[in-house]
Amino acid sequence: MTATATETTATGVVTPPPSNEEVITVSKANKWYGNFHVLKDIDLTVNRGERIVICGPSGSGKSTLIRCLNRLETYQSGEITVDGILLGDDVKNIEAVRREVCMVFQHFNLFPHMTVLENLTLAPIWVRKMPKKQANELAMHYLERVRISEQALKFPGQLSGGQQQRVAIARSLCMQPKIMLFDEPTSALDPEMVKEVLDVMVELAKEGMTMLCVTHEMGFAKEVADRVIFMDAGQIVEMAEPQEFFANPKNERTKLFLSQILSH
């Protein structure tokens, strides 16, 4: 599966380099679930336009980390700043961050009682206070970009998994976010649908979107990532540019992980 993704998405187009402006700063972030220390002293800075792939074994805290970035999870100590806004308990700050940061989920989380179009226009209308007509135009624009505009009036339940995930990406794009978080976007898909979703993500990456992506699609990582992060047991174990990361992993745990996931 990984190999296929590599071949099909490798188009050789060079992605634009990220800027030097820091857009996400995580410093000494810690999180516990009861006694379980799920994030341990995480330090991470992300520049605007940077594309980061986070991988690691399950339970390593990688999903928790990106869920902290839009406050779907709280953290107990340390500091997370997103787009210059400190993410703490302040509801105003949290809402301000969420307006700029969108997340694509493993299980799509489309709203089943609304049509595809309504799924897309909901947030622009209610959060951005956009007139309905304009929101519809915006939605159709992004549906065309993910090549699914003919399904606009269907309900999510009538679409395939791959189509649903593309709708979910378009839904996030309708908020015109500055940062997009992907939480294992292809893990719940049937193999033949992975490509259509990855293709959309690669296009996004090449347009300079700031992306943090938890995924095991190493082809995607090689093609678009500026940095690959390997997490294990709540820590960032290794962080490197993809070439370096895949060719010369430094840490033993990274080596073991890569050998396991690239072996098949």
Next chain:
Amino acid sequence: MTDIAKLPPGPLGSSSQRAVIWARKNLFNSWFNSILTLGSIAALFWIIPPMIEWGITNATLTPSIEACREVTGACWGFVNANLRLILFGTYPYDEQWRPLLAMVVLVGIIIGSLGAVPYAGMRKWIIPMWLVGIPVIAILMWGGVLGLTYVQNSYWGGLPLTLILSSIGIIFAFPLGLLLALGRQSSMPAIKTLSVVYIEIIRGVPLITVLFMASVMFPLFLPEGVTIDKLLRAQIGIILFTAAYLAEVFRGGLQAVPNGQFEAGNSLGLSYWQSMRLIILPQAMRLVIPPTVGSFISMFKDTTLVVIIGLFDLLNTVKLALRSDPAWTRYYVEGYAFAAAIFFLFCYSMARYAAYLEKELRKGEQR
């Protein structure tokens, strides 16, 4: 199916033969089933003919005691003679067109709102309908303006009272129940505790106790000179009681909506209330239509308990009619059968509506 296929074509494969095959397959497919079928048929033969004889063939509608004494069947004459007393209670006789009209208005808005629920474009009319309808009903019932004589609400009774108590009860219990359900799920300990304590206390006592407390104990806590109307107290009691049950029904619906839906709303920047209103509640409410209607039906019937604090609802006005003349007293079966029929009509309609609504909301949307 194969049996039907084997049948020769033409007149022999008639519908009566198909009926025999159907009966064999469904009613007599085992010895146990056959016994049940025969037993049921016997029971029906035993029950239905005497009921028809009593209720229709040997009954009379003539509203006089003499006519009733002559027949061996039901004395519908009792209901006929006391219809207005049963329907409107002690409301002044000459003014009874007012509760009748109020009832028509009320049933009209109920049907109007229920009809609008499945259609998103029509829903915005529901609240204006009630905002106009309730004052109209209040003016008709109380009067005192527009040349209508003032009628104290202690004279209200019968079907209008039952309908008013239950529809106002539903209108207020619904949002209160919703808030309690949300409160019970809240991450704020104070709100959560309050909601849980309220729900569990109310669910732990019978409605009759709540009504009794509302009627007898509650006034003791009020400062001297302040009185709250008996009807209002009963109404509040009913609302508070029903809300606790609805809260538990709604909680079930809320818990059935996956957490990911809320997270998706959050990550798109929607606030808690926006996510609730636009994403969670539409899904949760759809899931709880059957139990919600179940709560409404039991609440509609429970309004009869206001009799203990001296209000004359539909059931109590039957009693009033029975006592109005000692000669009528023996016809209580007819009186209560009539009241039962009215209650059945309303409750069954609610149940049918729930089934329709479920079907209607599921149209087009396949999960």
